[in-house]
Amino acid sequence: MSHVISPMGRKLIAEFEQGPNGGPALVAYLCPAGVPTIGYGHTAGVKMGDRLPDAAAADALLATDLLLTAKQVDDCLGDSPTTQPQFDAMASLLFNIGAGGFAGSTVLRKHKAGDYNGAAQAFAMWRKATVNGQLVDMPGLIRRRGEESSLYLTPTANQVPIAMPQKVETAEVTPPTGYVETPQGNIVIADIKQSNIVKDSDLGKIVGGVAATASVAAPAVAGIAGMSYMAIFAIAAVILAAGLAYAIYKLVQIKTARIEMNNKGIA
DSSP: OOOOHHHHHHHHHHHHHHOSSSSSEEEEOOOSOOEEEEEBBBTOOOOOTOOOOOOHHHHHHHHHHHHHHHHHHHHHHOOOOOOOOHHHHHHHHHHHHHHHHHHHHHHHHHHTTTTTHHHHHHHHGSSSETTTTTEEEEEEHHHHHHHEEEEETTTTTTTOOOOOSOOOOOOOOOHHHHHHHHOOSOEESSSSOOHHHHHHHHHHHHHHHHHHHHHHHHHHHHHTTTTTTTHHHHHHHHHHHHHHHHHHHHHHHHHHHHHHEEEEETT
């Protein structure tokens, strides 16, 4: 039996696949796994620097991805009886962990065995990510798994009543020492030290070099060109100001990119 992902399932997936600043990402960014991503969690063929013209393009891309996701879930389910909420919930899980992960998941195994309570509980098994080399519970994933399990347990009008628990409860997670939770529910390093990014880059060296070169070369240039030291230093000041403006511009770019990566769980 072929299924399609319902508007409810699409809404759930889109909510948890938003870009770093909310909504679809119109500019490619790196996901926590270091994979270039754009739109709503789209990764196929994406490279850094890619852009989408508008939100409508992101919506169209998501629609295409959801068609593939639905087919992948169907292929895994075979002829197993499945309600629309169950299908939507499993589609969200597969969209997040991939077809390979879903095919070998306890969620799928228990669902196909008719153990719907067990399948709902098994969503929570996919709540960890690697932070600083260690597997830790990710608040964003915990919330997503809770929403998916709750959707999975939603009864339908033509469903044979079965004993089902209420929404699967998930405990609050305290980030490890030295880490904080972002608004998106990911865990990132607490101390970003943005100044080190600029200090360790070539920008500071460029600006410093302009100033040093101007001070050393000023006498020689003055002697050759017959210009006063004040005129030479005035020219050097203009060059230095341009270098500083460029450094500030690059700093804003660096900080924007770093904030975007932090929001996705990349320290």
